[in-house]
Amino acid sequence: MKKSKTSFFCQHCGYMSPKWLGKCPSCNGWNCFAEELVTDPDSGGRPDLVFGGKPLPIFDIPAEEGMRTVTGIAEIDRVLGGGIVSGSAILIGGEPGIGKSTLMLQVMKNLAMSGRKVLYVSGEESASQIKLRADRIGAQAKDLLVLVEVSLEKILEQIRKIEPAIVVIDSVQTVYSSDLMSAPGSVGQVREASSRLILAAKKSSIPLFLVGHVTKDGSIAGPKVLEHMVDTVLYFEGDSGHAYRIVRSIKNRFGPANEIGVFEMRDRGLQEVSNPSAFFLAERPENAPGSVVLASLEGTRPILVEIQALVSASNLGMPRRTAIGVDHNRVSLLVAVLDKICGLHLGGSDIFLNVAGGVRVEEPAVDLAVVSAMASSFLDRPVDARTVILGEVGLTGEVRAVSQIETRVKEAARLGFNRCIVPKTSTASLTKTAKMEIRAIVSLKELLETLF
Numbered sequence: 001m002k003k004s005k006t007s008f009f010c011q012h013c014g015y016m017s018p019k020w021l022g023k024c025p026s027c028n029g030w031n032c033f034a035e036e037l038v039t040d041p042d043s044g045g046r047p048d049l050v051f052g053g054k055p056l057p058i059f060d061i062p063a064e065e066g067m068r069t070v071t072g073i074a075e076i077d078r079v080l081g082g083g084i085v086s087g088s089a090i091l092i093g094g095e096p097g098i099g100k101s102t103l104m105l106q107v108m109k110n111l112a113m114s115g116r117k118v119l120y121v122s123g124e125e126s127a128s129q130i131k132l133r134a135d136r137i138g139a140q141a142k143d144l145l146v147l148v149e150v151s152l153e154k155i156l157e158q159i160r161k162i163e164p165a166i167v168v169i170d171s172v173q174t175v176y177s178s179d180l181m182s183a184p185g186s187v188g189q190v191r192e193a194s195s196r197l198i199l200a201a202k203k204s205s206i207p208l209f210l211v212g213h214v215t216k217d218g219s220i221a222g223p224k225v226l227e228h229m230v231d232t233v234l235y236f237e238g239d240s241g242h243a244y245r246i247v248r249s250i251k252n253r254f255g256p257a258n259e260i261g262v263f264e265m266r267d268r269g270l271q272e273v274s275n276p277s278a279f280f281l282a283e284r285p286e287n288a289p290g291s292v293v294l295a296s297l298e299g300t301r302p303i304l305v306e307i308q309a310l311v312s313a314s315n316l317g318m319p320r321r322t323a324i325g326v327d328h329n330r331v332s333l334l335v336a337v338l339d340k341i342c343g344l345h346l347g348g349s350d351i352f353l354n355v356a357g358g359v360r361v362e363e364p365a366v367d368l369a370v371v372s373a374m375a376s377s378f379l380d381r382p383v384d385a386r387t388v389i390l391g392e393v394g395l396t397g398e399v400r401a402v403s404q405i406e407t408r409v410k411e412a413a414r415l416g417f418n419r420c421i422v423p424k425t426s427t428a429s430l431t432k433t434a435k436m437e438i439r440a441i442v443s444l445k446e447l448l449e450t451l452f
Helices: 074-079 100-113 127-137 152-162 187-204 225-229 276-280 328-342 364-379 405-414 424-429 444-451
Strands: 005-010 033-038 089-094 118-122 144-148 166-170 208-212 232-238 244-252 260-266 269-272 291-298 301-313 321-324 349-355 387-389 419-423 437-441
Touching: 033 187, 074 244, 074 260, 089 100, 089 187, 089 225, 100 118, 100 127, 100 144, 100 166, 100 208, 100 269, 118 127, 118 152, 127 144, 144 152, 152 187, 187 208, 187 225, 260 276, 276 301, 291 364, 291 405, 301 364, 301 405, 321 328, 328 349, 328 364, 328 444, 349 364, 364 387, 364 419, 364 444, 387 405, 405 419, 405 424, 419 424, 419 444, 424 437, 437 444
Parallel strands: 089 208, 089 232, 118 144, 118 166, 166 208, 291 387, 321 349, 387 419, 419 437
Antiparallel strands: 005 033, 232 244, 244 260, 260 269, 291 301, 301 349
């Protein structure tokens, strides 16, 4: 048997080096080299990493997606595009303690209660710790099997022996392969373990959940290629100061991306929030300057959130600009447009902007609500509490169209709002809604005249 050897690869551009380098000479990235196993090209590759398929005409390939497996949790099914696809690999990332393991136990319990044999593999907790959590959240089922193991070869052996319907690996950073000399949790080990687990899942058509840690900047620890290897990437978002948790779909080969599922953390685990708009607006103050409601769109789901702004005179040479939940650079741009186009001189004021509830909104439709909130706080004049505002703002003060305007307006009408300020160019595709007044505007000056 030929002796295997390892080399170091840049996880950003793929540059190979026989030794570790601090800086990649190809892409100039720092600390991005990881040790990986190199297969001798004359050996024909590794048999466990080969599909063994043959070329087929595209007309002869069956294109049936098959029946999706429903998890019993509507918010998870929504994020996955309607359920779990057979043989799919799903990566779930989130901060420590946010509820990834709790959610996986709840999903596995529902699947086991429906008569499916599921395997929960843990490399971080003992079996007794998992049992205690299962007792607390009521995640107990006869066909829910728990395996405490970190060896990749042992895990694959148990999967072949048990033949479960669903497999969860919690977490993939703890799994290691004896083929690599690097320590468990290194980038090379994560890539090796993930590739072999995903290939085994696709060969046997077993759905696979991979739980991953996140780094300080919020990305999943390990090589970026890990997100390209899986079919679906879900991020678990939330703040320790709030009870809600959001599962966001960043990538989905079998459904819409950027879909979200909203949960509330309680004593007995995560509970679904069927009406997130009412949940985020529950504590909104009435007739308060600087408070505006935005009809945002997360994937295909419309959500109403509150935008809060506080504009006050600054005693500093350089006024402060703080934005939580929206892009800081976008806020600076909108402040300049208000100053230049509308004559609201905010240059000497401290501006604090916040999306209530800790939600993050990144779509362009937030522009008009941000402008309205800042103008309301600066002028100390409240915006009507039953008004929803949405639209994109250009550098010359024009208001641009946004997508799926009718879906947003219907959600606002369902929650009792009676006026909606929208871009005029979006009204062509908008049908009349009972008890909803539509105010179409074309510029920021017209917005201020309408509001105040």
